[in-house]
Amino acid sequence: MPRVLLTIEYLGTRYAGWQRQDNALAVQEVVEDALAFVCKEPVVVHSSGRTDAGVHALGQRAHADIPYDIPDHGLILGINSRLPRDVRIRAVERVAPDFHARFSAKRKTYLYQIWNDPIANPFFDPTHAHVPRPLDAERMREAASALVGRHDFKSFSVPEPEVNSTVRTISAVEITEKRHRVQFRVTADGFIRYQVRRMAGILIEVGTGAQPVTAVADALEPNFAESRWTADARGLVLESVEYTERG
């Protein structure tokens, strides 16, 4: 059974997130259904991680064992022909039998997108949070620099029984602005649930002046206990997942 690694792009608006569930539509479900149609038998797809309801992806990754050797190009065409318009397979590659989309991942990059203008933008609305008050990108940049490095991100998440550690290492952060659009890009060895949206939440408050520039560093202090605002899911995009080796 060849193991393949899929690169998946989706607009998360209509979905209850990546993970298949009983009473709501999930991206995993539509991908597995399309793959089952192509392979003529059920195929389980294992992603690099869940994305929450309404969150998008430009480069989600997921592996699957397909029952026979279908050429990559045919596999892409076949799956895409069965997918709804808001989900697309962008690439397929072969990986070793012990490769795992989640456990072999070395780094992930998320993008948080903001439309920053008093008047909301109907065209960008599905993929951007709307912040009407002016954002000071330079202030946000200064605050965000405190995120880089190895930190305990406990205060950026909610308690989850199955998560052993809330320590992660952020290798890069970037704040860019262009014509009323502000983007926050962050790369790490992994993220805990709500982490990016809560980092975005604090950065937005720093940008509007509602919080001091030190707010991000403060939230990383061991005894920080305030609950933080979780920024709108619609602004979050899983941009890419990196693997150092494909096995």
Place this chain on the structure above:
Amino acid sequence: MPRVLLTIEYLGTRYAGWQRQDNALAVQEVVEDALAFVCKEPVVVHSSGRTDAGVHALGQRAHADIPYDIPDHGLILGINSRLPRDVRIRAVERVAPDFHARFSAKRKTYLYQIWNDPIANPFFDPTHAHVPRPLDAERMREAASALVGRHDFKSFSVPEPEVNSTVRTISAVEITEKRHRVQFRVTADGFIRYQVRRMAGILIEVGTGAQPVTAVADALEPNFAESRWTADARGLVLESVEYTERG
């Protein structure tokens, strides 16, 4: 009763077009409802023209007589607070009592957007037609140049009893391409129904090589009678409406 001119931006995906109708949601309806809420009485909104189901606008214009003098800024905030997220008033200005959003219009510009890649793009899908075969933008440019000037666009429309003339003057056409996105922009003193989408349809066929470069010029010949393909509504955007004087 002050007459105001609204600049309206909308993502047309959810709408049966601009014009209010009995059994489907129209953009006119949600704008009139929001305006009625702000003004505390029914207000009729007159647009620069209809847009069809699924067609978008960056700069639709519409005038209305409001019952009392509400400051522009308050009017924008008030209407927007009652509108669904996919419709926004971007500007309000005062116009003379004899100004009419449709009859005073001098020029309109439409944009037709294409995602040109074998694999569809979930992020651009709501606002772009998908053309999987490679488009030759230079060929499209050459073909499109035949559109400029005063022509009878009869073969680009469907017979409509209330339309007296199908002669229009196109003042500018432009084809731009950037990273798999091809845009066709056209400015004229007015357009007949389906005209832009049928021009886009022929241009796409010229771009893929399915039609010769002369296909556009041929369709402008007096005795041309073939029925043409109407390109997908999702790619069409009413970009702007120009008025030489506000009265």
